[in-house]
Amino acid sequence: MHHYKVIIFDWDGTVMDSVERIVSSMLSAAKDVALTVPTVDQIKQIIGLSIPEATKQLFPQSTPEQAEALRLSYKKHYVEIDKTPTPLFSHAEQLFTDLLAQGKYLAVATGKGRDGLERVFELSNTKHYFHTSRCAKECKSKPDPDMLNQILTELNIDASEAVMIGDTTHDMLMAKNANVDRIGVTFGVHDHQALSEYQPKAIVDSLLALSNLLVKS
CATH class of the missing domain: 3.40.50.1000 (HAD superfamily/HAD-like)
Incomplete structure:
Protein backbone atom coordinates (compact mmCIF):
# COMPACT_ATOMS: atom_id res chain seq x y z
CA MET A 1 0.00 0.00 0.00
CA VAL A 19 -13.83 8.83 22.72
CA GLU A 20 -14.36 8.60 26.47
CA ARG A 21 -14.26 12.38 26.92
CA ILE A 22 -16.72 12.86 24.06
CA VAL A 23 -19.10 10.37 25.65
CA SER A 24 -18.90 11.81 29.16
CA SER A 25 -19.23 15.39 27.89
CA MET A 26 -22.32 14.54 25.85
CA LEU A 27 -23.91 12.74 28.80
CA SER A 28 -23.37 15.81 30.97
CA ALA A 29 -24.66 18.18 28.29
CA ALA A 30 -27.85 16.16 27.82
CA LYS A 31 -28.49 16.38 31.56
CA ASP A 32 -27.79 20.12 31.58
CA VAL A 33 -30.34 20.75 28.83
CA ALA A 34 -32.88 18.31 30.31
CA LEU A 35 -32.99 16.10 27.23
CA THR A 36 -33.46 12.34 27.44
CA VAL A 37 -30.01 11.04 28.32
CA PRO A 38 -28.78 8.63 25.63
CA THR A 39 -26.84 5.46 26.33
CA VAL A 40 -23.07 5.30 26.02
CA ASP A 41 -23.40 3.11 22.93
CA GLN A 42 -25.82 5.56 21.30
CA ILE A 43 -23.33 8.38 21.79
CA LYS A 44 -20.48 6.33 20.38
CA GLN A 45 -22.47 5.75 17.20
CA ILE A 46 -22.53 9.50 16.40
CA ILE A 47 -18.83 10.16 16.99
CA GLY A 48 -17.37 11.55 13.78
CA LEU A 49 -20.52 13.36 12.72
CA SER A 50 -20.89 17.12 12.95
CA ILE A 51 -22.65 18.32 16.11
CA PRO A 52 -25.86 19.32 14.24
CA GLU A 53 -26.08 15.90 12.58
CA ALA A 54 -25.23 14.13 15.84
CA THR A 55 -27.94 16.11 17.64
CA LYS A 56 -30.53 15.14 15.02
CA GLN A 57 -29.72 11.47 15.53
CA LEU A 58 -29.46 11.49 19.33
CA PHE A 59 -32.24 13.95 20.09
CA PRO A 60 -34.66 13.96 17.12
CA GLN A 61 -37.35 15.77 19.10
CA SER A 62 -35.10 18.63 20.24
CA THR A 63 -36.00 22.20 19.32
CA PRO A 64 -33.47 24.54 17.67
CA GLU A 65 -33.09 26.29 21.03
CA GLN A 66 -32.35 23.01 22.80
CA ALA A 67 -29.90 22.00 20.08
CA GLU A 68 -27.96 25.24 20.49
CA ALA A 69 -27.99 24.92 24.28
CA LEU A 70 -26.72 21.36 23.94
CA ARG A 71 -23.91 22.46 21.63
CA LEU A 72 -22.74 25.14 24.04
CA SER A 73 -22.97 22.85 27.06
CA TYR A 74 -21.12 20.04 25.29
CA LYS A 75 -18.33 22.42 24.28
CA LYS A 76 -18.01 23.76 27.83
CA HIS A 77 -17.79 20.27 29.30
CA TYR A 78 -15.33 19.01 26.68
CA VAL A 79 -13.02 22.03 26.78
CA GLU A 80 -13.27 23.31 30.35
CA ILE A 81 -14.86 20.85 32.77
CA ASP A 82 -14.20 17.26 31.77
CA LYS A 83 -10.68 16.15 32.62
CA THR A 84 -10.74 12.72 30.97
CA PRO A 85 -7.29 12.36 29.34
CA THR A 86 -7.10 12.54 25.53
Missing part, protein backbone atom coordinates in the same frame (compact mmCIF):
# COMPACT_ATOMS: atom_id res chain seq x y z
CA HIS A 2 2.89 2.34 -0.72
CA HIS A 3 1.41 3.98 -3.82
CA TYR A 4 -0.90 6.42 -2.00
CA LYS A 5 0.13 10.07 -2.33
CA VAL A 6 -2.17 11.39 0.40
CA ILE A 7 -3.14 9.73 3.67
CA ILE A 8 -6.24 11.27 5.24
CA PHE A 9 -6.90 10.71 8.92
CA ASP A 10 -10.02 11.00 10.99
CA TRP A 11 -9.13 12.54 14.36
CA ASP A 12 -11.21 11.33 17.34
CA GLY A 13 -10.74 7.61 17.88
CA THR A 14 -8.15 7.40 15.10
CA VAL A 15 -5.35 9.80 15.99
CA MET A 16 -6.46 10.89 19.47
CA ASP A 17 -7.87 8.70 22.21
CA SER A 18 -10.75 11.06 22.96
CA PRO A 87 -3.61 11.37 24.53
CA LEU A 88 -2.50 10.61 21.01
CA PHE A 89 -2.59 6.91 20.25
CA SER A 90 0.72 5.15 20.52
CA HIS A 91 3.02 5.53 17.48
CA ALA A 92 1.00 8.42 15.99
CA GLU A 93 3.82 10.94 15.69
CA GLN A 94 6.32 8.37 14.47
CA LEU A 95 3.86 7.33 11.77
CA PHE A 96 3.36 10.94 10.64
CA THR A 97 7.12 11.55 10.62
CA ASP A 98 7.81 8.42 8.58
CA LEU A 99 5.10 9.17 6.03
CA LEU A 100 6.30 12.73 5.54
CA ALA A 101 9.86 11.48 5.11
CA GLN A 102 8.61 9.38 2.19
CA GLY A 103 7.02 12.38 0.50
CA LYS A 104 3.39 11.73 1.41
CA TYR A 105 0.75 14.39 1.90
CA LEU A 106 -1.12 14.13 5.22
CA ALA A 107 -4.59 15.52 5.90
CA VAL A 108 -7.34 15.43 8.52
CA ALA A 109 -11.07 15.01 7.86
CA THR A 110 -12.99 15.41 11.11
CA GLY A 111 -16.41 16.09 12.55
CA LYS A 112 -14.80 18.56 14.95
CA GLY A 113 -15.33 22.25 14.41
CA ARG A 114 -12.37 24.32 13.23
CA ASP A 115 -11.79 25.84 16.67
CA GLY A 116 -11.83 22.36 18.21
CA LEU A 117 -9.33 20.94 15.73
CA GLU A 118 -7.01 23.92 16.09
CA ARG A 119 -7.16 23.54 19.88
CA VAL A 120 -6.14 19.88 19.81
CA PHE A 121 -3.51 20.61 17.17
CA GLU A 122 -1.99 23.08 19.62
CA LEU A 123 -2.33 20.83 22.67
CA SER A 124 -0.75 17.88 20.88
CA ASN A 125 1.75 19.96 18.85
CA THR A 126 0.78 18.12 15.67
CA LYS A 127 -0.44 20.76 13.22
CA HIS A 128 2.90 20.86 11.40
CA TYR A 129 2.46 17.27 10.23
CA PHE A 130 -0.60 18.03 8.10
CA HIS A 131 -0.79 19.74 4.73
CA THR A 132 -4.51 20.48 5.03
CA SER A 133 -7.66 19.63 6.98
CA ARG A 134 -11.44 19.84 6.73
CA CYS A 135 -13.87 20.24 9.62
CA ALA A 136 -17.56 20.47 10.39
CA LYS A 137 -19.30 23.60 9.02
CA GLU A 138 -16.66 23.82 6.28
CA CYS A 139 -18.16 20.80 4.51
CA LYS A 140 -21.19 18.57 4.56
CA SER A 141 -21.12 16.10 7.45
CA LYS A 142 -19.78 12.59 7.08
CA PRO A 143 -20.67 10.29 5.37
CA ASP A 144 -21.11 12.79 2.54
CA PRO A 145 -17.89 12.76 0.44
CA ASP A 146 -17.58 16.57 0.49
CA MET A 147 -14.66 16.65 2.97
CA LEU A 148 -12.59 14.24 0.94
CA ASN A 149 -13.47 15.84 -2.38
CA GLN A 150 -12.35 19.24 -1.09
CA ILE A 151 -9.06 17.84 0.20
CA LEU A 152 -8.33 16.06 -3.07
CA THR A 153 -9.13 19.18 -5.08
CA GLU A 154 -6.89 21.36 -2.92
CA LEU A 155 -3.95 18.96 -3.16
CA ASN A 156 -4.62 18.14 -6.83
CA ILE A 157 -4.68 14.43 -6.03
CA ASP A 158 -6.82 11.83 -7.78
CA ALA A 159 -9.13 9.72 -5.62
CA SER A 160 -7.21 6.60 -6.66
CA GLU A 161 -4.08 8.04 -5.03
CA ALA A 162 -5.68 8.63 -1.61
CA VAL A 163 -6.59 6.51 1.39
CA MET A 164 -8.84 7.37 4.34
CA ILE A 165 -7.97 6.10 7.83
CA GLY A 166 -10.85 5.97 10.31
CA ASP A 167 -12.42 4.17 13.24
CA THR A 168 -16.10 4.52 12.35
CA THR A 169 -18.50 3.39 9.67
CA HIS A 170 -19.07 7.10 8.94
CA ASP A 171 -15.43 7.34 7.84
CA MET A 172 -15.64 4.18 5.78
CA LEU A 173 -18.85 5.21 4.02
CA MET A 174 -17.55 8.74 3.35
CA ALA A 175 -14.50 7.26 1.66
CA LYS A 176 -16.59 4.78 -0.30
CA ASN A 177 -18.85 7.62 -1.47
CA ALA A 178 -15.75 9.50 -2.67
CA ASN A 179 -14.30 6.43 -4.41
CA VAL A 180 -11.35 6.60 -2.03
CA ASP A 181 -9.68 3.52 -0.56
CA ARG A 182 -10.08 3.10 3.18
CA ILE A 183 -8.42 1.42 6.13
CA GLY A 184 -10.31 0.82 9.35
CA VAL A 185 -8.83 0.95 12.85
CA THR A 186 -10.42 -1.02 15.68
CA PHE A 187 -9.12 0.95 18.69
CA GLY A 188 -11.72 3.73 18.42
CA VAL A 189 -15.49 3.28 18.15
CA HIS A 190 -16.49 0.53 15.72
CA ASP A 191 -15.31 -3.06 15.67
CA HIS A 192 -13.86 -5.20 12.89
CA GLN A 193 -17.23 -6.57 11.81
CA ALA A 194 -18.87 -3.14 11.45
CA LEU A 195 -15.91 -1.66 9.57
CA SER A 196 -15.62 -4.65 7.24
CA GLU A 197 -19.07 -3.97 5.76
CA TYR A 198 -17.55 -1.08 3.76
CA GLN A 199 -14.87 -3.13 2.00
CA PRO A 200 -11.77 -1.48 3.49
CA LYS A 201 -8.40 -2.42 2.05
CA ALA A 202 -7.37 -3.46 5.56
CA ILE A 203 -8.42 -3.29 9.19
CA VAL A 204 -5.71 -2.80 11.81
CA ASP A 205 -5.56 -2.93 15.59
CA SER A 206 -2.83 -0.32 16.14
CA LEU A 207 -1.05 2.57 14.44
CA LEU A 208 2.10 0.47 14.42
CA ALA A 209 0.26 -2.10 12.31
CA LEU A 210 -0.91 0.74 10.06
CA SER A 211 2.69 1.89 9.71
CA ASN A 212 3.70 -1.58 8.58
CA LEU A 213 1.19 -1.26 5.73
CA LEU A 214 1.90 2.29 4.60
CA VAL A 215 5.57 2.98 5.31
CA LYS A 216 8.27 1.48 3.12
CA SER A 217 10.83 -0.41 5.17
Whole structure:
Protein backbone atom coordinates (compact mmCIF):
# COMPACT_ATOMS: atom_id res chain seq x y z
CA MET A 1 0.00 0.00 0.00
CA HIS A 2 2.89 2.34 -0.72
CA HIS A 3 1.41 3.98 -3.82
CA TYR A 4 -0.90 6.42 -2.00
CA LYS A 5 0.13 10.07 -2.33
CA VAL A 6 -2.17 11.39 0.40
CA ILE A 7 -3.14 9.73 3.67
CA ILE A 8 -6.24 11.27 5.24
CA PHE A 9 -6.90 10.71 8.92
CA ASP A 10 -10.02 11.00 10.99
CA TRP A 11 -9.13 12.54 14.36
CA ASP A 12 -11.21 11.33 17.34
CA GLY A 13 -10.74 7.61 17.88
CA THR A 14 -8.15 7.40 15.10
CA VAL A 15 -5.35 9.80 15.99
CA MET A 16 -6.46 10.89 19.47
CA ASP A 17 -7.87 8.70 22.21
CA SER A 18 -10.75 11.06 22.96
CA VAL A 19 -13.83 8.83 22.72
CA GLU A 20 -14.36 8.60 26.47
CA ARG A 21 -14.26 12.38 26.92
CA ILE A 22 -16.72 12.86 24.06
CA VAL A 23 -19.10 10.37 25.65
CA SER A 24 -18.90 11.81 29.16
CA SER A 25 -19.23 15.39 27.89
CA MET A 26 -22.32 14.54 25.85
CA LEU A 27 -23.91 12.74 28.80
CA SER A 28 -23.37 15.81 30.97
CA ALA A 29 -24.66 18.18 28.29
CA ALA A 30 -27.85 16.16 27.82
CA LYS A 31 -28.49 16.38 31.56
CA ASP A 32 -27.79 20.12 31.58
CA VAL A 33 -30.34 20.75 28.83
CA ALA A 34 -32.88 18.31 30.31
CA LEU A 35 -32.99 16.10 27.23
CA THR A 36 -33.46 12.34 27.44
CA VAL A 37 -30.01 11.04 28.32
CA PRO A 38 -28.78 8.63 25.63
CA THR A 39 -26.84 5.46 26.33
CA VAL A 40 -23.07 5.30 26.02
CA ASP A 41 -23.40 3.11 22.93
CA GLN A 42 -25.82 5.56 21.30
CA ILE A 43 -23.33 8.38 21.79
CA LYS A 44 -20.48 6.33 20.38
CA GLN A 45 -22.47 5.75 17.20
CA ILE A 46 -22.53 9.50 16.40
CA ILE A 47 -18.83 10.16 16.99
CA GLY A 48 -17.37 11.55 13.78
CA LEU A 49 -20.52 13.36 12.72
CA SER A 50 -20.89 17.12 12.95
CA ILE A 51 -22.65 18.32 16.11
CA PRO A 52 -25.86 19.32 14.24
CA GLU A 53 -26.08 15.90 12.58
CA ALA A 54 -25.23 14.13 15.84
CA THR A 55 -27.94 16.11 17.64
CA LYS A 56 -30.53 15.14 15.02
CA GLN A 57 -29.72 11.47 15.53
CA LEU A 58 -29.46 11.49 19.33
CA PHE A 59 -32.24 13.95 20.09
CA PRO A 60 -34.66 13.96 17.12
CA GLN A 61 -37.35 15.77 19.10
CA SER A 62 -35.10 18.63 20.24
CA THR A 63 -36.00 22.20 19.32
CA PRO A 64 -33.47 24.54 17.67
CA GLU A 65 -33.09 26.29 21.03
CA GLN A 66 -32.35 23.01 22.80
CA ALA A 67 -29.90 22.00 20.08
CA GLU A 68 -27.96 25.24 20.49
CA ALA A 69 -27.99 24.92 24.28
CA LEU A 70 -26.72 21.36 23.94
CA ARG A 71 -23.91 22.46 21.63
CA LEU A 72 -22.74 25.14 24.04
CA SER A 73 -22.97 22.85 27.06
CA TYR A 74 -21.12 20.04 25.29
CA LYS A 75 -18.33 22.42 24.28
CA LYS A 76 -18.01 23.76 27.83
CA HIS A 77 -17.79 20.27 29.30
CA TYR A 78 -15.33 19.01 26.68
CA VAL A 79 -13.02 22.03 26.78
CA GLU A 80 -13.27 23.31 30.35
CA ILE A 81 -14.86 20.85 32.77
CA ASP A 82 -14.20 17.26 31.77
CA LYS A 83 -10.68 16.15 32.62
CA THR A 84 -10.74 12.72 30.97
CA PRO A 85 -7.29 12.36 29.34
CA THR A 86 -7.10 12.54 25.53
CA PRO A 87 -3.61 11.37 24.53
CA LEU A 88 -2.50 10.61 21.01
CA PHE A 89 -2.59 6.91 20.25
CA SER A 90 0.72 5.15 20.52
CA HIS A 91 3.02 5.53 17.48
CA ALA A 92 1.00 8.42 15.99
CA GLU A 93 3.82 10.94 15.69
CA GLN A 94 6.32 8.37 14.47
CA LEU A 95 3.86 7.33 11.77
CA PHE A 96 3.36 10.94 10.64
CA THR A 97 7.12 11.55 10.62
CA ASP A 98 7.81 8.42 8.58
CA LEU A 99 5.10 9.17 6.03
CA LEU A 100 6.30 12.73 5.54
CA ALA A 101 9.86 11.48 5.11
CA GLN A 102 8.61 9.38 2.19
CA GLY A 103 7.02 12.38 0.50
CA LYS A 104 3.39 11.73 1.41
CA TYR A 105 0.75 14.39 1.90
CA LEU A 106 -1.12 14.13 5.22
CA ALA A 107 -4.59 15.52 5.90
CA VAL A 108 -7.34 15.43 8.52
CA ALA A 109 -11.07 15.01 7.86
CA THR A 110 -12.99 15.41 11.11
CA GLY A 111 -16.41 16.09 12.55
CA LYS A 112 -14.80 18.56 14.95
CA GLY A 113 -15.33 22.25 14.41
CA ARG A 114 -12.37 24.32 13.23
CA ASP A 115 -11.79 25.84 16.67
CA GLY A 116 -11.83 22.36 18.21
CA LEU A 117 -9.33 20.94 15.73
CA GLU A 118 -7.01 23.92 16.09
CA ARG A 119 -7.16 23.54 19.88
CA VAL A 120 -6.14 19.88 19.81
CA PHE A 121 -3.51 20.61 17.17
CA GLU A 122 -1.99 23.08 19.62
CA LEU A 123 -2.33 20.83 22.67
CA SER A 124 -0.75 17.88 20.88
CA ASN A 125 1.75 19.96 18.85
CA THR A 126 0.78 18.12 15.67
CA LYS A 127 -0.44 20.76 13.22
CA HIS A 128 2.90 20.86 11.40
CA TYR A 129 2.46 17.27 10.23
CA PHE A 130 -0.60 18.03 8.10
CA HIS A 131 -0.79 19.74 4.73
CA THR A 132 -4.51 20.48 5.03
CA SER A 133 -7.66 19.63 6.98
CA ARG A 134 -11.44 19.84 6.73
CA CYS A 135 -13.87 20.24 9.62
CA ALA A 136 -17.56 20.47 10.39
CA LYS A 137 -19.30 23.60 9.02
CA GLU A 138 -16.66 23.82 6.28
CA CYS A 139 -18.16 20.80 4.51
CA LYS A 140 -21.19 18.57 4.56
CA SER A 141 -21.12 16.10 7.45
CA LYS A 142 -19.78 12.59 7.08
CA PRO A 143 -20.67 10.29 5.37
CA ASP A 144 -21.11 12.79 2.54
CA PRO A 145 -17.89 12.76 0.44
CA ASP A 146 -17.58 16.57 0.49
CA MET A 147 -14.66 16.65 2.97
CA LEU A 148 -12.59 14.24 0.94
CA ASN A 149 -13.47 15.84 -2.38
CA GLN A 150 -12.35 19.24 -1.09
CA ILE A 151 -9.06 17.84 0.20
CA LEU A 152 -8.33 16.06 -3.07
CA THR A 153 -9.13 19.18 -5.08
CA GLU A 154 -6.89 21.36 -2.92
CA LEU A 155 -3.95 18.96 -3.16
CA ASN A 156 -4.62 18.14 -6.83
CA ILE A 157 -4.68 14.43 -6.03
CA ASP A 158 -6.82 11.83 -7.78
CA ALA A 159 -9.13 9.72 -5.62
CA SER A 160 -7.21 6.60 -6.66
CA GLU A 161 -4.08 8.04 -5.03
CA ALA A 162 -5.68 8.63 -1.61
CA VAL A 163 -6.59 6.51 1.39
CA MET A 164 -8.84 7.37 4.34
CA ILE A 165 -7.97 6.10 7.83
CA GLY A 166 -10.85 5.97 10.31
CA ASP A 167 -12.42 4.17 13.24
CA THR A 168 -16.10 4.52 12.35
CA THR A 169 -18.50 3.39 9.67
CA HIS A 170 -19.07 7.10 8.94
CA ASP A 171 -15.43 7.34 7.84
CA MET A 172 -15.64 4.18 5.78
CA LEU A 173 -18.85 5.21 4.02
CA MET A 174 -17.55 8.74 3.35
CA ALA A 175 -14.50 7.26 1.66
CA LYS A 176 -16.59 4.78 -0.30
CA ASN A 177 -18.85 7.62 -1.47
CA ALA A 178 -15.75 9.50 -2.67
CA ASN A 179 -14.30 6.43 -4.41
CA VAL A 180 -11.35 6.60 -2.03
CA ASP A 181 -9.68 3.52 -0.56
CA ARG A 182 -10.08 3.10 3.18
CA ILE A 183 -8.42 1.42 6.13
CA GLY A 184 -10.31 0.82 9.35
CA VAL A 185 -8.83 0.95 12.85
CA THR A 186 -10.42 -1.02 15.68
CA PHE A 187 -9.12 0.95 18.69
CA GLY A 188 -11.72 3.73 18.42
CA VAL A 189 -15.49 3.28 18.15
CA HIS A 190 -16.49 0.53 15.72
CA ASP A 191 -15.31 -3.06 15.67
CA HIS A 192 -13.86 -5.20 12.89
CA GLN A 193 -17.23 -6.57 11.81
CA ALA A 194 -18.87 -3.14 11.45
CA LEU A 195 -15.91 -1.66 9.57
CA SER A 196 -15.62 -4.65 7.24
CA GLU A 197 -19.07 -3.97 5.76
CA TYR A 198 -17.55 -1.08 3.76
CA GLN A 199 -14.87 -3.13 2.00
CA PRO A 200 -11.77 -1.48 3.49
CA LYS A 201 -8.40 -2.42 2.05
CA ALA A 202 -7.37 -3.46 5.56
CA ILE A 203 -8.42 -3.29 9.19
CA VAL A 204 -5.71 -2.80 11.81
CA ASP A 205 -5.56 -2.93 15.59
CA SER A 206 -2.83 -0.32 16.14
CA LEU A 207 -1.05 2.57 14.44
CA LEU A 208 2.10 0.47 14.42
CA ALA A 209 0.26 -2.10 12.31
CA LEU A 210 -0.91 0.74 10.06
CA SER A 211 2.69 1.89 9.71
CA ASN A 212 3.70 -1.58 8.58
CA LEU A 213 1.19 -1.26 5.73
CA LEU A 214 1.90 2.29 4.60
CA VAL A 215 5.57 2.98 5.31
CA LYS A 216 8.27 1.48 3.12
CA SER A 217 10.83 -0.41 5.17
